[in-house]
Amino acid sequence: MSEFLFYLLSVIALVGGLGVIFSKSPMGSVLSLLLSFFALAVVYLLAGFAFMAAVQILVYAGAIMVLFLFVIMLLNLGGMGTRFELSAAPLSSSRAKLAAVVAAGVGLAGLIAAQRASLPALPEGGAPERIDDIQQIAIALFGRYSLPFQAVSLLLLVTMVAVLVLAKRRGKESAQ
Amino acid sequence: MNVPSEHLFFLSAGLFALGVLGFLVRRNVIVALMCVELMLNAANLAFLAASRSHSRADALDLQGPVFSIFVITVAAAEAAVGLALVIALYRLKQSVETDSASEMKG
Structure with missing residues (x-):
């Protein structure tokens, strides 16, 4: 049963990814991406990562996608405007064909690498039911990975300052 | 779930290829992000998936979830800076197409 659910959700995630690319309006892209993220969250849950599924929904679907929606609505880009290219014939130009070839090559390389990767076989009775123990993750984050943890917090501070600088309206230039 | 971990990698490769395709094809900066x-x-x-395939019931491999958390943090930072750049571009050009910022084209 859960195997069938996994393959069903994989298809849903891939369809959501396709929807991001071929949707006419950016609003449709955002909603397709949300579908893909929710499907991936359930895939995480099935694979034994309950905490990562919750993080996926809270951070990705809850915070990052809201940021995208906010900017799209702020700039008033949500409609089926004609300013978006690729609405009629997505793969007509030679540039799009080249892009499709590159993407297919990347995907094929990934498939071959995944096929040839020397993964250890799953133990008898399948993988562990629950892999991401929150206590163990916290011990790892504040112990072995405390230096990357601090680097990432510094990154967040720098990001905050950078966003303020970039998005702040400069009085002199906006008056022109 | 008794799905082999390779199939998780296949799904990952498919999603990554779709992302590459969309990034190269779409000219809308927000969709590219x-x-x-x-x-x-x-x-x-x-x-x-790598963490899952290396985990045993008595020895869990937690490097996957830990690095996923770092990746999610970087993704959030990237989205914030990228969207701030989109707002700055829109203010300058009244457009969010990549073709509208081509002053430095050689």
Whole structure:
């Protein structure tokens, strides 16, 4: 049963990814991406990562996608405007064909690498039911990975300052 | 779930290829940023699949979830800076197409 659910959700995630690319309006892209993220969250849950599924929904679907929606609505880009290219014939130009070839090559390389990767076989009775123990993750984050943890917090501070600088309206230039 | 971990990697490769395709094809900057998010999600899935395939009931491998958390943090920072750049571009050009910023084209 859960195997069938996994393959069903994989298809849903891939369809959501396709929807991001071929949707006419950016609003449709955002909603397709949300579908893909929710499907991936359930895939995480099935694979034994309950905490990562919750993080996926809270951070990705809850915070990052809201940021995208906010900017799209702020700039008033949500409609089926004609300013978006690729609405009629997505793969007509030679540039799009080249892009499709590159993407297919990347995907094929990934498939071959995944096929040839020397993964250890799953133990008898399948993988562990629950892999991401929150206590163990916290011990790892504040112990072995405390230096990357601090680097990432510094990154967040720098990001905050950078966003303020970039998005702040400069009085002199906006008056022109 | 008794699905082999390779199939998680296959899903990850598919999502990453879709992200690459969208990033190269779409000219709308916001949609291109969404495709970057899709690629980062594929990377997360690959980390978790590797962690799953190396985990045993008595010895869990937690490097996958830990690195996924770092990737999610970087993705959030990337989205914030990218969207701030989109707002700055829109203010300058009244457009969010990549073709509208071509002053430095050689």
